[in-house]
Ligand SMILES: Cc1ncc(COP(=O)(O)O)c(C=O)c1O
């Protein structure tokens with residue numbers, strides 16, 4: 001099983017900002033998280049980080065985040081134009 | 083000639099320098115990388131006279147473009163007309179108005195040929211044999227055409243619901259057109275996965291720092307064509323926001339290099355109401371861009387819900403005292419018709435957005451009536467004809483008879499009465 005590393009942007013809606021989601025994620029999944037940038041206002045939380053782990057674990061962690069209402073995007077998405 | 087002026091890529095967030103490779107994100111903070119130049123070396127060497135002595139294409143500013151050798155793709159791109167638009171100025175209520183007319187850019191009739199000629203020239207220098215892009219249409223047309231002429235294999239990924247003209251305008255060049263079901267976000271997602279997995283040159287992913295610089299040439303040309311001065315106001319359509327930030331950068335570079343005088347200028351952004359993440363957050367006074375999940379507008383070329391450069395575009399507008407607005411589908415069509423009926427220029431929906439928003443900005447005084455403005459018209463109307471279906475009337479059909487002509491079309495007596 002191959003280890004993978006993915007670079008992501010997470011966007012938290014206001015209702016999730018106070019919840020320790022990254023801590024919960026680390027307990028639930030075999031994924032190493034490494035935070036690179038964060039910005040939080042009372043409207044939205046933005047976090048850029050990398051996930052390292054098996055592809056299946058990373059996929060499961062992303063699915064779990066999305067299920068809770070966190071928007072998850074690969075950082076490359078933020079570079080794409082028309 | 084080896085270009086010794088393009089020195090590095092640099093992170094816009096932390097300023098870390100990177101080598102000039104096919105990379106686009108900073109390892110530390112994932113910030114976007116941007117091309118930087120040795121301005122000290124360029125200053126004094128790049129003069130108005132030198133530029134004017136060169137062929138009329140975007141490459142006359144090549145010291146400020148990020149390739150090492152001579153351009154090999156798109157050497158004829160750019161230097162489109164800057165049209166003094168007196169009739170439209172009157173209609174919009176402004177003293178002086180110009181149209182930067184990229185509806186006739188070579189070869190695919192949009193400003194995207196500027197970015198693609200840089201991206202593919204650089205792709206060749208870096209040894210890529212396959213190039214690709216994610217696109218709302220115009221970029222796909224340009225990648226397909228320029229790759230064909232350069233003998234590169236190409237893949238273009240587009241949303242499945244694009245205008246016929248834009249789909250055909252890619253297929254004809256023999257590119258691999260991949261139309262993707264689902265929201266535009268899904269196109270992006272897939273692209274980022276493909277870009278990560280295969281060693282292709284994605285013009286707007288791993289070649290982005292090179293690609294994006296091509297947009298500066300629109301700003302350089304505007305300044306030169308105005309007689310080496312900056313316009314007081316420039317209105318620019320925004321999808322990702324890249325073009326706006328690059329026109330801002332172009333004006334600053336010309337000031338820094340002493341090619342134009344430092345006079346006040348503002349850059350203003352235009353979006354469609356159905357996909358206006360950047361103008362909406364600027365109006366709210368925020369620089370946090372909230373994505374639009376389901377863009378809904380006839381201006382499909384501008385329908386990017388997660389604009390990569392939204393944050394930077396907002397800063398460009400704020401720094402220059404610019405503003406932003408958005409306009410509805412009806413206002414877009416009105417804008418297309420205003421431009422066509424007053425200046426004889428047929429723009430695509432993005433041009434309608436620019437004219438429609440300019441009209442609002444002038445009416446509200448954000449662009450003062452006694453000032454001078456340039457509108458960036460970035461794409462050709464022949465590509466988005468669906469948008470005008472049943473909007474411009476229909477031809478009146480008669481038999482080949484003079485009597486019918488005079489009965490139904492033209493009454494000389496009535497005409498004389500006017
Ligand atoms: C005709 C036209 N105008 C303007 C734009 C906006 O470009 P940017 O993504 O640089 O904001 C696009 C992008 O696709 C376009 O096709």
Ligand SMILES: [Zn+2]
Nearest residue numbers: 093096108113
């Ligand atoms: Zn950085």
